[in-house]
Amino acid sequence: MWKHISCIGFVILNFQAFRADGQMCPVADDIAPCHCLKDAVTKKLDLDCSNVLDSWQLERIFQARFPSPAFREFTMAGTEGHRVPIVYLADGVFGNLSFASVVIKYTNISHVGEKVFEKSYDTLESLTLSYSDLQVYPATNLRYFSTLSLLDLSYNKMVFLQDIYSLSLQILNVEHNEHLAFSDKLLTVVPSLLEMSLASCGIESIPPGLFSSAEVLSNVNMGGNKLTHLEGNALAFSSNAVLEIILSDNEISRADKDFISGTSASANLVLMNNRLEELSEAVWRPILQYLDDEKGSGFVTLDGNPFFCGCKLAWLVTSPGLLNYVARGAACEDGSLIHDLNPEYFLDHCY
Template structure:
C-alpha cells in the first residue's frame, strides 16, 4: 500500500509539470504512467512480462514439491494420477516425517518401496492422511506391518503387494476393512500360520513360499470372490474335503511343491471353467475317486513329478469323459493292466500328456495296444 501511495504522488507531480510546460511534456506523462502501471502490476503479481515470455512458472502439481519429499519421488501422468516411490527412504522415521506433511493433493495411485533394507516396520500412522490404491512394498527387509498402518486407505486400496520380505506379522484381521481389495500377495516371507481372511472382494491370493506347514479347512470360507489361489511351497501335507467348496469363480489353484501324499474325496472343488489345477512336485501316491469336482472340458490338472504308480480308471476316467486334460509326466507308472482303459481308447489317450512315460522310460503313447488286448 505504501508503494502505491508513493507512485501516485509521482504521477501527480508529473501532471503538474504538464500543466506548466504544455504539450511537450505529454510524452513524459505517457512514459511515467506506463512506468507506474508496470510497477503496480509487478507489485501485485511478482512477475514481469518478460517472465511470461519464458513460459509460466513450473510447478510439481499435483505432486508435492520435490524437495519436501526427498528422497521419495512423486510422478504424475497426463491424467494427473500420482505415483509415489519411496524406495530410497533412509529410515522409518524419515518416511513418517515425509508422509506427515500436508500435501496439496493426498490421493495417490500407488506407493512403491522396493529393495529397501532400512524399513523393517511399517508403523501405524506412518503414511499420514494420504491414500493409495496400490501398495508395492517388495524385496526388502520389512518384518512387520502394524495394525492401522494402512488404515487411511481402507476405502481405496485394490492391491496389497508385499512379496519377498521378512514379514512375520501382518494385520490379517483388518483385511475385511479393505472394501475394494482385489489382490493380496505376500509371497516369500516368513509367515508361520495360515491367516484367517475375510473379504467379499478379494479375487487373487498368493501366500506361496511361506513356512506354514498346514492349512485349516476353513481357510477360504469367508473369501467367496476368489478366482486364483496360489499356495505353492507352504509345507501342507493334507487337503481336507471341502477346503475349496463355495467358490464358483475359482479358476486357478496352485498347490505345487508341497508335501501332499494323497488326495481324499472332495479335496479339489472348482467351478469357473477354463480351470487349471497345479498339484505337481508333491508326493502324491494315492488319489481317491471323486477327489476332483467342478472340472469341465478344456480344464487342466497337472500331476507331474509325484509318486503315482497306477492310473485307476474309477478315479480318472470320469474327468477325461468331461474333457479334462491330465499331465502325469515323471511318475513311476508301472503301466500294467491298470492303464489298459487308456491305451485301448485313442480318444482317452489324447487327454493324457503325450510325454507321460512308464517307470522304464517308455512313452505311454508308444505302448502296443495288442499287449493289453491279450493280457488284460
C-alpha cells in the first residue's frame, strides 16, 4: 500500500517538477507536421512549421492546445527549389502564442496581416521574412514592438516600404526588393538604428536628408542600385557615428558639392564600379582634406571608375597627403593606377 502511494507521489512530484521547469511542448500529433523542440540547456521552446502544406493547415495547428504560449523561435523555412506553399499570414493565425524570434524564408507569402504578430509586441526581438513574394509589410505597426532589434525583409517583391517608426530597431535589411519605393521620411523615428541595407532595390535617387534623423546610424549599403547623381545633402548624417557607406555598382557619374556631411574621419565611402570620369576639386578636396586634417582612418574607394587622368586631376595627384585617403585601386581609363602617376608631370604641364 505505502509502496503504491510512494510511486504515485513520485510521479506527481516529477510532473510538478516538469511543469516548474517552465515550458511544455504540446502533444506532437496535435501540431503535426509542425514540431516543437525544447532546448536542454535553456529549457526554452522552439517551433518549426517548415512542412506545412497550406494556410488552412497552419491555422488548424494553432488551434491546438499549447500548454506554454511563450516560444523562443518560430521557423518556417523552405528551400530555393521547394518553397513553403503558404501565401498569406492572417491576423490571429498564431493564436495566443508569442515569439522572441521569427524566421520565415523561401515561402510564397505575398501579404501579412497588420496584427499577425500582435501577441509578440513585448517579446519579439528578431523578425526575418525573406526570399518570399512579400509585396508590402505593414511597417506602421513597428512602433508597438518594444524589443524588436532586427527586421529582415530582403529578397522579396516589395514595391513600397512604409515610413519606419521604432524606438528599438537596430538593423533594417530590405535589400534585393528590385522595385522598391519609399518616401523621403522613411526613417521617421529610428533613434537606435545602427545598420541598414537598401542594396539592389532599383533606387534611382537618394532624397536629400534621408538619413539625417538616424542619430546613431553607422553602416549604410545602397550598392547595386540605379543611382546616377549624388545631390547636395544626399548623404547628410546627424552624428559622427557613420563607419561605412557603400554605393558600389551603381551608375554614378557626378556628385554635387556637400553631397556628404556629418560623418567622422573614420568613415569609409565606397564607390566602386560606378561611372565617375573626374574628381572635381570643389567636391572632393573638402572630403579628403577633412580626413587629412583629422588624421582619420577613413578612406574613399573608387576602384572600377573610368577616370580621365588629365589636368583636372592634378590637384589630387600633386597632393600626396590627400591621395593617401584614396584606396589604391583607383585607376585611369587606360588602367594606370592614380597612385602611380608622376606628380612632376602634372606640375610641369598643368600649372
